[in-house]
Amino acid sequence: MVRVLCIVLLTTAAFAAPAGESGWVSESGLFRVTYRSALDPIVINRIHSWVLHIEDAHRMPVSGAALSVTGGMPAHDHGLPTAPRVTREIAPGDYVLEGLRFHMGGQWELEITISADDRQDVVIIPLEL
Amino acid sequence: MKRLFRNLLLVFLVGVAAYVAWIYRPVSPAPWNDTDLELLRSLSITSLPPLPADASNAVADNADAAIMGNRLFFDTRLSANGEVSCATCHQPDLDFTDGLPKGRGIGESKRSTRSISGSAYSPWQYWDGRRDSLWSQALSPLEDPQEHGSNRMYIVRLVTTESVYRGMYQSLFGQPPDFSDTTRFPVAAAPVDDPELASAWAVMNAADRHTVNTVYANTGKTIAAFERTVLPQATRFDDYVEAVLDADNKQQNALFSKDEILGLQLFIGAARCTECHNGPLLTNNEFHNTAVLAYPGELPDRGRIDGVREVLGNEFNCLGKYSDDPDRRCDELLYVRRGPELIGATRTPTLRNVSRTGPYMHKGQLATLQEVLQHYNRAPDAMIGHNEATPLGLSRPQLARLEAFLRTLAEPSAR
Numbered sequence: 001m002v003r004v005l006c007i008v009l010l011t012t013a014a015f016a017a018p019a020g021e022s023g024w025v026s027e028s029g030l031f032r033v034t035y036r037s038a039l040d041p042i043v044i045n046r047i048h049s050w051v052l053h054i055e056d057a058h059r060m061p062v063s064g065a066a067l068s069v070t071g072g073m074p075a076h077d078h079g080l081p082t083a084p085r086v087t088r089e090i091a092p093g094d095y096v097l098e099g100l101r102f103h104m105g106g107q108w109e110l111e112i113t114i115s116a117d118d119r120q121d122v123v124i125i126p127l128e129l
Numbered sequence: 130m131k132r133l134f135r136n137l138l139l140v141f142l143v144g145v146a147a148y149v150a151w152i153y154r155p156v157s158p159a160p161w162n163d164t165d166l167e168l169l170r171s172l173s174i175t176s177l178p179p180l181p182a183d184a185s186n187a188v189a190d191n192a193d194a195a196i197m198g199n200r201l202f203f204d205t206r207l208s209a210n211g212e213v214s215c216a217t218c219h220q221p222d223l224d225f226t227d228g229l230p231k232g233r234g235i236g237e238s239k240r241s242t243r244s245i246s247g248s249a250y251s252p253w254q255y256w257d258g259r260r261d262s263l264w265s266q267a268l269s270p271l272e273d274p275q276e277h278g279s280n281r282m283y284i285v286r287l288v289t290t291e292s293v294y295r296g297m298y299q300s301l302f303g304q305p306p307d308f309s310d311t312t313r314f315p316v317a318a319a320p321v322d323d324p325e326l327a328s329a330w331a332v333m334n335a336a337d338r339h340t341v342n343t344v345y346a347n348t349g350k351t352i353a354a355f356e357r358t359v360l361p362q363a364t365r366f367d368d369y370v371e372a373v374l375d376a377d378n379k380q381q382n383a384l385f386s387k388d389e390i391l392g393l394q395l396f397i398g399a400a401r402c403t404e405c406h407n408g409p410l411l412t413n414n415e416f417h418n419t420a421v422l423a424y425p426g427e428l429p430d431r432g433r434i435d436g437v438r439e440v441l442g443n444e445f446n447c448l449g450k451y452s453d454d455p456d457r458r459c460d461e462l463l464y465v466r467r468g469p470e471l472i473g474a475t476r477t478p479t480l481r482n483v484s485r486t487g488p489y490m491h492k493g494q495l496a497t498l499q500e501v502l503q504h505y506n507r508a509p510d511a512m513i514g515h516n517e518a519t520p521l522g523l524s525r526p527q528l529a530r531l532e533a534f535l536r537t538l539a540e541p542s543a544r
Contacts (some may be wrong), residue, residue: 045413047252047460076404078517081415082464099464103413104404105168 026121029057031114033123035097044129047082047101054093055116060095065116069097071109105129158390168397173370175362177409180249184454185447186264186350188301189357192387197297197357201348206287207271209278210235215270215352224482224540225359230424236275240430241493244486247479249357251414252461256475256491257436258416260464263353265445268345271498272321280319282308285344287477302347306340313337321379342444346451350505358462361410362479366393366537391527392534400505400521400531405477409539420509420516424492429512432491433471441465472514484536498535502528 023034032055039048054062067086072079084099102108108127113120161169170176180190188194201207202215216299218232219225225245232238240256248254254266270276270282288294289305300304308314314337330338365384372380385393396402407413416433423429440462445451447459475491487496495504506528508518523531 045408045415047464076517079466079468081413081466082461083466084464093518099460103407103415105407106404 022039023053023055024123024125026114026123028121030119030121031056031062031116031123032059033112033114033125040125042102042129044102044105047066047099049088050097050100052086052095052097052112054095054116061091062114062116063089063092065089065095065114067095067097067115068113070113073104073106073108075107076104102127102129156396158387165397166374168372168403169373169393170396171407172366172403172409172411174361174367174409175371177250177361180357180360183249183264183353183357183507184456185262185452186353186459187453188347188350188354189264191301191354191381193297193353194301194354195358196355197294198351198353200293200297201288201352202355207277207279207284208235213277215267218270218276219245220496221403224485226486228489229303232276233258234270234273234276235278238273238275240491241488244482245356245359245477246481247359247361247410249360250410251412251476253414253416253436253440254475257430257432257439258476259436259439260443260445261440261447261459262445263354263356264346265443267349267352267356268445270317274323276322278320280317280323281341281345282315282318282329285341286314288348289344292540296343297351298347300508301351302344306344314341331396339450340525342451346445349445350453361479362540364481364538366534369393369537386533388530388533389537392530392532393537394532395523395527396534399527400523402480402531406480411480412477414476416471416476417517418470418473418475418511418514419505419518420473420511421475421490421492421494421504423512424494426491429473430491431513433470433474433476434469437465437467437471469514473511474514480535481538482540483496484539498532499528502531 012070023032025032034053035050036053037048037050039046042048052067054065054067056062069084069086070079080100081103082099082101084097086095087098089095106129108129110127111123112125115125146380183189202219205212205214205217207214217225217234218238219242220227225235227242229242231240232242243256249263252398254260254263260266261268268281271279272281285306286308289296289308293303313333315329315333317326318333318341319326320330321327333341369384369389371383372384381390405413405415405417410521416436418432440446443449447454447462448457452459457519478486483489484498487493489498495501502523505518506521506523508516508520510516
């Protein structure tokens with residue numbers, strides 16, 4: 001019985017938190033974000049870049065968006081050790097995010113504010129290191 | 130009434146005895162789990178990656194440059210009174226520190242001397258990260274009136290005229306410039322606070338100043354090449370981790386006492402040391418405010434908030450014209466963090482050799498490891514900014530075990 005309950009809960013959790021390939025949906029559902037890290041696996045104390053891929057609700061790439069990135073460790077009440085920035089769009093919907101570094105193991109969050117076509121939304125990407 | 134008092138006293142004494150017995154109860158270390166093993170491996174010296182390249186320094190990994198830098202490092206002629214070298218404060222026998230609260234050259238430095246060992250792995254130098262490479266850092270004490278008290282004009286003349294240095298310089302960087310014309314190149318000049326040195330520097334023409342700066346930067350680059358060879362050695366801790374990963378129980382017990390194992394378990398667990406003292410160098414080289422008291426008689430140290438401004442304005446930084454990297458790959462500087470979190474923050478030091486490198490903290494405010502551990506256990510409010518740490522609530526025996534573990538991080542013999 002317990003095992004069945006665990007399987008049900010785990011399955012629910014897997015669908016409730018879209019992650020990995022399917023990406024993270026912004027708070028109002030306007031955008032979906034996935035990323036590829038140039039440093040794989042991501043380890044602490046090394047500065048590196050990501051490519052963020054932004055799609056709209058119809059899974060179409062979003063070009064010409066303005067992106068700003070903040071983040072930190074909620075449990076430690078501190079921000080990122082660097083000030084990462086999106087520097088360019090290299091393909092439709094693909095944006096280079098440079099200057100990321102994480103300096104502790106634990107639960108991190110990146111908060112990405114996306115502005116495109118007069119619409120703005122925020123997506124939070126969790127990261128366990 | 131008297132009996133009631135006696136009974137209460139008895140209950141109190143039994144309670145105290147039980148509490149003390151509980152605090153000092155014999156404890157056995159729990160076996161390491163998979164998460165622990167991964168963390169232990171990450172702290173071991175075997176996880177130390179190859180030295181990161183320094184594209185801003187073309188001779189960073191040149192053996193001849195390291196020989197020249199080694200000679201300069203120990204040369205007291207690089208000071209105003211002829212008595213101070215880099216090694217005056219960075220003493221090899223003390224893991225390249227000096228055992229003092231603040232460095233002592235010609236006068237007293239602003240802060241404590243940090244070890245050079247493994248510093249090539251850090252994107253930032255100094256407690257406040259006011260330099261972003263070993264070579265730009267090496268240039269700074271030479272002109273600090275409290276440290277070497279020299280000036281760049283004197284230094285470049287020495288390096289380009291003294292026969293040994295001149296030959297070494299020429300083979301590394303080509304024909305040295307001719308500084309013999311004292312109407313163009315004064316005896317002493319530097320862009321520093323000293324009015325005489327500053328005015329002598331100000332009247333030089335821009336091209337000559339650039340020539341001097343180029344030789345000065347190259348001098349720093351050879352010192353950096355030497356410093357890159359100063360690396361941490363395996364310790365008893367590293368041997369213990371190897372034995373744990375090999376599941377060699379006999380060797381584990383031969384290497385670590387029960388208290389040292391318990392101390393290590395606290396180090397990676399309840400004491401939360403690895404939040405900042407992580408990786409094989411046991412530092413994240415990042416800036417944190419941990420509410421260390423101001424040095425007696427001084428205002429609290431502003432730390433990184435000032436250091437970040439200084440490094441961005443430093444002419445020898447990664448983005449400056451004396452960098453050898455044509456692509457100016459300076460991500461740490463380009464994406465440097467600013468803001469109030471940096472007030473009173475200083476850079477995490479390595480814990481390798483920590484038992485040999487007291488007194489501790491950025492101005493040697495805490496004399497012993499015991500005091501340092503008590504400080505983190507209490508986590509007081511910061512005088513300026515915000516203390517990132519929170520109280521640990523560890524008992525006295527637990528702090529003693531942590532200290533026992535920290536002592537296993539000493540290298541087996543002096544260099």
